[in-house]
Amino acid sequence: MLKHQFLPIVAGAVLAVGALTATAFAGTLDDVKAKGFVQCGVNTGLPGFGNPDSTGKYTGFDVDYCRAVSAAIFGDPDKVKYTPLDGTERFPALQSGEVDMLVRNTTWTMSRDTTLGFTFAGVNYYDGVGFMVHKSLGVAHVDELKGATICVQGGTDTVTGLADYFKKKGLDYTPLVIDKLADVNAAYDSGRCDALTTDRSGLAANRLQMKNPDDHIILPEIISQEPLGPAVRNNDVQWFQIVKWVSNALLDAEYLGVTQANVDDMLKSDDSAIQRLLGVGDNDFGKSIGLDAKWAYNIVKSLGNYGEVYERNLGLSTPMQLARGINAQWNNGGIQYGIPIL
């Protein structure tokens, strides 16, 4: 063979062998530790849940869940990179591996848990679909929206829920399905649509972004169940356990009365449940999911417990003004229930 033929042939052979051996499976936790951050899929701009502020930094209730996972793994809540995802982009992004976890006010449904290849690591916000209408229409109930034009974001199960409800009630309507959240809000605000429909928590957020929030009212009816929670791929049990138990740690900390302010004092507590949570003494529940013994301590120290995360992002002192409602603890009139760390 001539010299100038040798190099391309060898290069081709090396590439072919390299391609064949490329896909050795590494767990998501190992990948995350190797790259040094968690890649988190969040909303493009939903105030209270996942929203970039004026400097481009992401804040919100869902964002804090990403930060909790980062705190549990690295001890530092800021080792997260965010991928803003639309309604139609979020599932392919998680399926393909573009993000490690999806915390983007996504409803836990059976098809998403099975045919999409995901598994949901708990419910961080129990919600339902509602409607927002222009106050000038004089509409007081959803059933009065017969014949109306309704704006809805594409790629969500809200589109399906809307069709189901209006079919059940025998009401006709004109749907306007738009992909980008900002465009949906703009179309509703301009008067193109009579009503806007999404999860009620999202309605509260969207109302704030209207030109004149007082010109819009949120109707009292809730037409479907929307348990929102973080989702991960279903082919990595350890990663799923990590995200699930980070969620539970936040709820358990609130139940046990551990807050961001008192967590250091709680290290000296005699309560064995708190000792197990914070990894005091021999307790090392973190080891079973590949984390440090102080995993839950790190979470509460950086972010607080579930109640504090809720109040900081969605509570009555924020513009969102969402009362705890059914998202209160089970012993406080709500249905949030942390699984015991035992």
Add this chain to the structure above:
Amino acid sequence: MAVIEAGRIRPSRDSWWNNPAVRGIAYQVILIVAILAFGGWIANNTVTNLRERGIASGFGFLGQRAGFDMTTLLPVTSDSTYGEMLVAGLVDTIVVSFFAIVLATILGLIVGIARLSSNWLVRTIATIYVEVLRNIPPLLVILFWYLAVIAAFPSIREAIQLGPDFSLSNRGIFMPRPVFGANFHYVLIAFVISLIVAWAVRRWAHARHMATGKTFHSGWLALGIVVVVTLAVYFMTGDPLTFEVPVKTRFNINGGWTVSPEFASLLFALGVYTASFIAEIVRSGILAVSHGQTEAARALGLKQGQLTRLVVLPQALRVIIPPLSSEYLNITKNSSLAVAIGYADLVSVGNNVLNPTGQSIEVVLIWMLFYLGISVVISFAMNVFNARIALTER
């Protein structure tokens, strides 16, 4: 060592692997096998990964109930299947692309010729139009038209009444819809027959003109034939056409035909945007016709309009048609930007099929297949047209 044979020198027979012909075939075979193996490995990987993660695959989902509503031209509901929804999206894409192609061609032709006008104002306006619109991304043009349309027109409760049944608002233009009665097919048959007769009359007039030089203005006669025959049959079959009138309800105007603002803004945006490109193509086509042709036509006494129509344009079309088909394909593909404004085109409907089912790969394959199909049809039609009007050089 050469072997001399009947005056020809042939190279000595070396080992078979040094034979260039054998080498050539061997390399090609190896390359084909490698490509097929790579393709097979990718496909196998994909199917295995999908199965491992429990993600559904296959095209069975096309028969499932859609469960969501979208406002499309075809009457689909939440009880239609995913397949029917995708077809509705395809129809929407084809309709808006067709009208946008027509608009862009007409507008581009006018602007392209205007750029070559001797009138300074006309020329400058055309130049500004082309230079501004060529340099803006199509999505921005679409968003501008949509927001401008929505903002400019009044809200539905203050809709402008253009006539007893025509209204204009930011929810669209509402007009009566024709409802075809039982005997309407007679009218249609009469219409088609009258068209054929009119066309035959024109051919006869043209042939007579060619043979004897006598002109016969068949235009008005042809139009008259079509109108009179169709109307006569219409009245004879007892007015089989009624109109469904739009009715104002609490929120909307229902019934009749609606031209939605999404459709209108997408149509105008695509038409106006692509017209700027087509104008340049037309201009280059016209400039490609040698100036001697124009001078000779003027010497023969042809007026400017006749000159352009009979001498310049037929020759310019040879140069214009090939890049024009590219622009038509661009219109079809740019129509997918409809997702930004809520027009239920193929991509928009596909997104709402892709997400509940999770079958991204299958839906993307369907998208590619449909767009490829539309593009191939357009290319084929343009190639046939090109072949027909190509001037055969002597």
